[in-house]
Amino acid sequence: xxxxxxxxxxxxxxxxxxxxxxxxxxxxxxxxxxxxxxxxxxxxxxxxxxxxxxxxxxxxxxxxxxxxxxxxxxxxxxxxxxxxxxxxxxxxxxxxxxxxxxxxxxxxxxxxxxxxxxxxxxxxxxxxxxxxxxxxxxxxxxxxxxxxxxxxxxxxxxxxxxxxxxxxxxxxxxxxxxxxxxxxxxxxxxx
Numbered sequence: 001x002x003x004x005x006x007x008x009x010x011x012x013x014x015x016x017x018x019x020x021x022x023x024x025x026x027x028x029x030x031x032x033x034x035x036x037x038x039x040x041x042x043x044x045x046x047x048x049x050x051x052x053x054x055x056x057x058x059x060x061x062x063x064x065x066x067x068x069x070x071x072x073x074x075x076x077x078x079x080x081x082x083x084x085x086x087x088x089x090x091x092x093x094x095x096x097x098x099x100x101x102x103x104x105x106x107x108x109x110x111x112x113x114x115x116x117x118x119x120x121x122x123x124x125x126x127x128x129x130x131x132x133x134x135x136x137x138x139x140x141x142x143x144x145x146x147x148x149x150x151x152x153x154x155x156x157x158x159x160x161x162x163x164x165x166x167x168x169x170x171x172x173x174x175x176x177x178x179x180x181x182x183x184x185x186x187x188x189x190x191x
Contacts, residue, residue, distance in 0.1 A: 021157070022160075022161050022164070025157070025158050025161035025162075026161055026165050028152065028158075029149075029152065029153060029158070029161065029162060029165065029167045032145075032148060032149040032152055033149060033167065035145050035148075035149070036142070036145050036146050036149050036170060038145075039138070039141050039142040039145040039146075040088050040142055040172075042138045042141065042142070043091075043135065043138040043139055043142050043174075044091065045138075046131060046134045046135040046138045047082060047091065047095060047135060049131050049134070050098075050128065050131045050132070050135060051079050051082055051083060051098075053124060053127055053128050053131060054075060054076075054079050054098075054102075055079075056124055057105070057121075057124045057125070057128060058072055058075055058076060058105075060115070060118065060120055060121045060124060061105060061108070061109065061115065061121070064112050064114060064115040064118070064121075068108045071101070071104050071105050071108050072105070074101040074104065075098075075101040075102060075104075075105050077101070078094065078097040078098040078100070078101040078102075079098060079101075081094040081097055081098070082094040082095060082097075082098050087172075088172040089172045092172055092173075092174055095174070102128075109121075139174040142174065143173050143174055146170050146172065146173060147173075149170060150169050150170060153167050153168075153169065154169070
């Protein structure tokens with residue numbers, strides 16, 4: 001009888017240990033999932049700041065380069081897509097579209113020296129550059145947070161608790177555009 005009580009006591013202790021371990025893992029996963037959401041909120045704030053700057057930048061460029069309607073329209077459409085995006089994946093995609101449109105707009109600016117010397121445009125361009133730096137920092141932090149979360153739910157025995165409580169991998173990473181990996185060609189007129 002004593003042996004049976006000892007065995008039951010050991011089994012209860014083991015059960016309590018594993019139960020507490022699973023609860024601890026679940027709490028860690030909740031913390032990391034919330035950290036992912038918080039990191040994306042910071043990215044979202046920086047993206048919104050950039051979206052708020054764009055109408056002023058577009059209006060300034062319109063005044064100097066009214067014949068560049070396609071480029072201006074693509075920036076406006078990309079900004080609208082970002083404003084309409086709801087999920088992190090949609091916002092990441094819309095952000096990529098806006099990055100491309102803004103880079104085309106800045107190429108157009110190169111053709112208008114009087115625009116590059118306009119004080120209002122220069123101020124807006126400086127604000128946009130600062131905002132782009134903030135976005136880059138927040139994207140990096142977000143991607144690191146998502147990577148940590150994904151690693152945690154894939155490690156054993158965390159993966160058991162993750163599947164038990166419905167935690168899933170998050171693949172909404174900010175990635176570079178395929179063309180961004182190609183170095184631009186610089187030609188100073190030498191043939």
